[in-house]
Amino acid sequence: MLVQRVDLPKPIRILLIHNQLEYIEPLIWELKTLSYAIELLQVPTIEAAQHLVADHVIHCVFIQTPLSEHQVQENFEWLARETPGVPVVLMIEESQINQVNDFIRQGMIDYLVDHIEWKKHSLQRVLRYMIAQQQNEEQISRLAHYDALTGVANRHLFRDRISQAVIRSQRSGKSIAILFIDLDHFHDINGTLGYDIGDRILNAFAKKLSKSVRRQDTIARLGGDEFAIVLENLNEAQDAGLIARQIIDHFLQPIDLPDRSVTITMSIGISTTTDGELDPNTLIKQADIARYRAKEKGSNTFEFYAAQLNQFEREREEITEQLHSELDRIFRQPPDDE
Numbered sequence: 001m002l003v004q005r006v007d008l009p010k011p012i013r014i015l016l017i018h019n020q021l022e023y024i025e026p027l028i029w030e031l032k033t034l035s036y037a038i039e040l041l042q043v044p045t046i047e048a049a050q051h052l053v054a055d056h057v058i059h060c061v062f063i064q065t066p067l068s069e070h071q072v073q074e075n076f077e078w079l080a081r082e083t084p085g086v087p088v089v090l091m092i093e094e095s096q097i098n099q100v101n102d103f104i105r106q107g108m109i110d111y112l113v114d115h116i117e118w119k120k121h122s123l124q125r126v127l128r129y130m131i132a133q134q135q136n137e138e139q140i141s142r143l144a145h146y147d148a149l150t151g152v153a154n155r156h157l158f159r160d161r162i163s164q165a166v167i168r169s170q171r172s173g174k175s176i177a178i179l180f181i182d183l184d185h186f187h188d189i190n191g192t193l194g195y196d197i198g199d200r201i202l203n204a205f206a207k208k209l210s211k212s213v214r215r216q217d218t219i220a221r222l223g224g225d226e227f228a229i230v231l232e233n234l235n236e237a238q239d240a241g242l243i244a245r246q247i248i249d250h251f252l253q254p255i256d257l258p259d260r261s262v263t264i265t266m267s268i269g270i271s272t273t274t275d276g277e278l279d280p281n282t283l284i285k286q287a288d289i290a291r292y293r294a295k296e297k298g299s300n301t302f303e304f305y306a307a308q309l310n311q312f313e314r315e316r317e318e319i320t321e322q323l324h325s326e327l328d329r330i331f332r333q334p335p336d337d338e
Helices: 020-034 048-054 069-082 096-108 120-145 153-170 186-193 196-211 237-250 280-297 309-334
Strands: 013-018 039-045 062-065 088-092 110-113 175-184 218-224 226-234 253-256 260-262 265-273 301-304
Touching: 013 020, 020 039, 062 069, 062 301, 110 260, 120 175, 120 280, 153 175, 153 218, 153 226, 153 280, 175 237, 175 280, 196 218, 196 226, 196 253, 218 301, 226 237, 237 260, 280 301
Parallel strands: 013 039, 013 062, 062 088, 088 110, 265 301
Antiparallel strands: 175 226, 175 265, 218 226, 253 260
């Protein structure tokens, strides 16, 4: 198998699939002379490309037109499966121009006509289009998975990260922990300083929180002033407690904004897999229950989930339900006759 590389700083990695190296040497030469930094991986067949796709992040695929329409469909299906979202540029013969619309329907984003369009301006057009498409896809992906205000993971990505962490935990035997963080009295900040200041504080809090944990840990904003963290590769449950204490201590110093300093306190609930619980939804619920208990204890506290907290949660729900029933009964009573 022939693999040719052109390594340049911060490259766009192009997978070039063509079985006649001599035939496409002009194309390779033009790619080398572009202003873009390019890493070129050249293989003769799509079968030969399989291990490259498995071992490398591919940014764009240039592929020779197969002999039959059936092969075209098979190749596009394979590329869509193995390189999802990666732009595909088809190198066609001049006689195949009338088939371009069919190729586009199958997944091609652009095409180059052999020899005619193997020129610098055509390649620049293709790569500009490819880069713009990838930037758009990255932007859409970011909006779908990250919190728009703080830039940390959103609720959807957070749940996915927990599921992935559970799988890794099963393989490694290491524990994971979920931390639910609730800022104390944050509604008072919004009420007294305004929502613009509140948003600035949330943004600054997220940035400072990111410096309080390890690079491998996931921070998410679940909504409002609620944040969460996935901690991985823990030897024992107490490690999560140490990290929670470090987070609290880290915020003993005020958050500095351009025009003011604000001191933040918090309540943290912790659930871990050390008890054998590996269901993501259960871990989330347990961390939430522990957070309520921490909030009952006062500011800047953390609480581990324990089985007895289930009883605490049931009692809290029963008291809340009784209170609502009593209030409903009081307000439904007819007024006394004067």
